[in-house]
Amino acid sequence: MDWSAIPYFAGLDVPALARVERAAHRKRYPAGAVIFTEGECCAGFYIVADGLVRIYRVNPEGRLHTLSLLRSPSTFNEVAAVDGGANPFDAVAVTQVELLIIGHEALLNLMATERRLLTNTVQALARLNRDYIERLEDMTFRTIPSRLAKLFLRETAYADQIAELPSKLTQEDMASILGTTREVLGRALRGLMNAGLLRKHGRAFVIVDKAGLQALAETNTLPNLRESPKI
Amino acid sequence: MDWSAIPYFAGLDVPALARVERAAHRKRYPAGAVIFTEGECCAGFYIVADGLVRIYRVNPEGRLHTLSLLRSPSTFNEVAAVDGGANPFDAVAVTQVELLIIGHEALLNLMATERRLLTNTVQALARLNRDYIERLEDMTFRTIPSRLAKLFLRETAYADQIAELPSKLTQEDMASILGTTREVLGRALRGLMNAGLLRKHGRAFVIVDKAGLQALAETNTLPNLRESPKI
DNA sequence: TTTCAAATCCAACAAAAGTCCCAGATCATC
DNA sequence: GATGATCTGGGACTTTTGTTGGATTTGAAA
Numbered sequence: 001m002d003w004s005a006i007p008y009f010a011g012l013d014v015p016a017l018a019r020v021e022r023a024a025h026r027k028r029y030p031a032g033a034v035i036f037t038e039g040e041c042c043a044g045f046y047i048v049a050d051g052l053v054r055i056y057r058v059n060p061e062g063r064l065h066t067l068s069l070l071r072s073p074s075t076f077n078e079v080a081a082v083d084g085g086a087n088p089f090d091a092v093a094v095t096q097v098e099l100l101i102i103g104h105e106a107l108l109n110l111m112a113t114e115r116r117l118l119t120n121t122v123q124a125l126a127r128l129n130r131d132y133i134e135r136l137e138d139m140t141f142r143t144i145p146s147r148l149a150k151l152f153l154r155e156t157a158y159a160d161q162i163a164e165l166p167s168k169l170t171q172e173d174m175a176s177i178l179g180t181t182r183e184v185l186g187r188a189l190r191g192l193m194n195a196g197l198l199r200k201h202g203r204a205f206v207i208v209d210k211a212g213l214q215a216l217a218e219t220n221t222l223p224n225l226r227e228s229p230k231i
Numbered sequence: 232m233d234w235s236a237i238p239y240f241a242g243l244d245v246p247a248l249a250r251v252e253r254a255a256h257r258k259r260y261p262a263g264a265v266i267f268t269e270g271e272c273c274a275g276f277y278i279v280a281d282g283l284v285r286i287y288r289v290n291p292e293g294r295l296h297t298l299s300l301l302r303s304p305s306t307f308n309e310v311a312a313v314d315g316g317a318n319p320f321d322a323v324a325v326t327q328v329e330l331l332i333i334g335h336e337a338l339l340n341l342m343a344t345e346r347r348l349l350t351n352t353v354q355a356l357a358r359l360n361r362d363y364i365e366r367l368e369d370m371t372f373r374t375i376p377s378r379l380a381k382l383f384l385r386e387t388a389y390a391d392q393i394a395e396l397p398s399k400l401t402q403e404d405m406a407s408i409l410g411t412t413r414e415v416l417g418r419a420l421r422g423l424m425n426a427g428l429l430r431k432h433g434r435a436f437v438i439v440d441k442a443g444l445q446a447l448a449e450t451n452t453l454p455n456l457r458e459s460p461k462i
Numbered sequence: 463t464t465t466c467a468a469a470t471c472c473a474a475c476a477a478a479a480g481t482c483c484c485a486g487a488t489c490a491t492c
Numbered sequence: 493g494a495t496g497a498t499c500t501g502g503g504a505c506t507t508t509t510g511t512t513g514g515a516t517t518t519g520a521a522a
Contacts, residue, residue: 411479
């Protein structure tokens, strides 16, 4: 585990890191296992040591919204770990994963003695907040093709929260990241292909026209289709 | 100013509060004045001493999304104040307002000496985060009638962020809180009225069937309309 | 290679949300 | 109590998104 790669522990001295390490316990989950569920009480602070973790919410009708897909130097559930409240989302192991967990109380104790951990946490929470504001605005204002362009460009929130290149995701996964359904996402992909922004490479899509994607991500509308007849 | 009503300053001793007070400067804005704009550099930490402040985002087409409507014991722009980055949204004075402002550097200095301010900030940011996650899920999953029901019920995020009873808001305001347009919001209001969940009282709407609203907020679909013919 | 499950493609349709537009109502105020 | 400005009501229409269902492709395992 490279602790220095995790913003929360940056700048801690060796004895402090040792204390952190003692407070954390290691846990493995097989692929597909539930790590914790929304509403359950404060599962604690999680660090991804190995593997891929999906953070998501489910609506009453059963549709998924994937908030994050996280790999190794990432952390999750900081909010519940810090305030001791219910977990704000579900977490499952996508692949086999290895996690380090620091309980709510233990984390508060560490923060009580390590000022640096406290200031790091403030900065990290601020960052998280920015990401959520951005995702919120995407959902209120942007069409699905526009969100899809942002996902391919891996802009801020999507780069922070989605540790997987879109070309490696299934359409189902992309749909759940963008908060829509597989069919709609497929349409959007075909749209971007017809517009000459993406090209298919095997099953995956690759970027052809980055500037075009950028325009779509900003203006929310597709520029004229490639094969639109010139009169 | 009652500092103890503000979670950030809860539990600070008198000399510490005095230091906070010296770091803050007071500023008044007339109704309609711009307080700061999205993207500008770190306007600092704001405390509403008097009046009503609107926090919002604008999309390229000019539509508004009102994130918060804040009155006296509220604060805003904590994220930029803490990380020194660009303001994540716009802020305007709705009525005449009086604000207390603590700059980025000054806030960091205060947090460096006042551990309690630091721990309070962690808790407050966690709370904010929960609110944004909730709003995000509302936007991805809930229909507008369902969001409207939540607004009337003043559930969590809406109660925290919207310091105004829905019955006192214009339809334009409600629309911008829920991320839609006035016309669509009007339709939704009429829908809830026809379903017997709300009643009109002058220009405002009042709750008739709280349980019905609750059901709508949770299930995302209108229960059968009142006047649906019973066969 | 065969076989099966998962992933994808796509068309047709339904529903929700957004847009346009104009007629009335209501309110402050002169 | 006349007069704008703001707010509301609501119809008609478009666009976007969601849904359904079936046809195909693909990749990994048997």
